[in-house]
Amino acid sequence: MYFYQTPFHRPVYYPRNVYFPVYTHTMPRPYMRVYPEVDPTVFTESAESMQQLMKEASIILKKLSDSKEFASDVMAAAQEGNKEKVSQLLLSTGVHSGVKVDFNPDGINLNMTSEIQGKDCCHLTISLRWG
Structure with a gap:
C-alpha cells in the first residue's frame, strides 16, 4: 500500500517504517491577491437613496393603516384589476419615486426603485396581505 502525503488525504493509520512525527506538506500560494482601492461614494449614495x-x-x-376609506379604495380598484387606478391612488399619497404595483387575490406587492447617476441602485419590495 502506498502512502501519499498531501494536505487533502490524511490516512487513519500511520504507515510502517516512517519516523514520527508525520508532517503534512502545505500547499504554497503562488501569489498574493491584490484588491482594488475601495471607493464608498456609490455605496453611501445608495444608502441615502434607500433611506428616502x-x-x-x-x-x-x-x-393605508390610518385611512380605512383609502385602503378600501385601493382594494376595490385591485379587485377590478385596475392597476392604473391603484398606482394613481398610491401616488396621491405624495410619493415621488417609481412604484410598480402587482396584486393577486392574497395581497399586494409594491416595488419601489430609485436611481443614482442613471443606474438602478436600490429596490424596496413591500408585500401586504389582504385576504
Whole structure:
C-alpha cells in the first residue's frame, strides 16, 4: 500500500517504517491577491437613496393603516384589476419615486426603485396581505 502525503488525504493509520512525527506538506500560494482601492461614494449614495425610499414607503403604509376609506379604495380598484387606478391612488399619497404595483387575490406587492447617476441602485419590495 502506498502512502501519499498531501494536505487533502490524511490516512487513519500511520504507515510502517516512517519516523514520527508525520508532517503534512502545505500547499504554497503562488501569489498574493491584490484588491482594488475601495471607493464608498456609490455605496453611501445608495444608502441615502434607500433611506428616502423607506421614508416614502412609510408614508404609503401610514396612509393605508390610518385611512380605512383609502385602503378600501385601493382594494376595490385591485379587485377590478385596475392597476392604473391603484398606482394613481398610491401616488396621491405624495410619493415621488417609481412604484410598480402587482396584486393577486392574497395581497399586494409594491416595488419601489430609485436611481443614482442613471443606474438602478436600490429596490424596496413591500408585500401586504389582504385576504
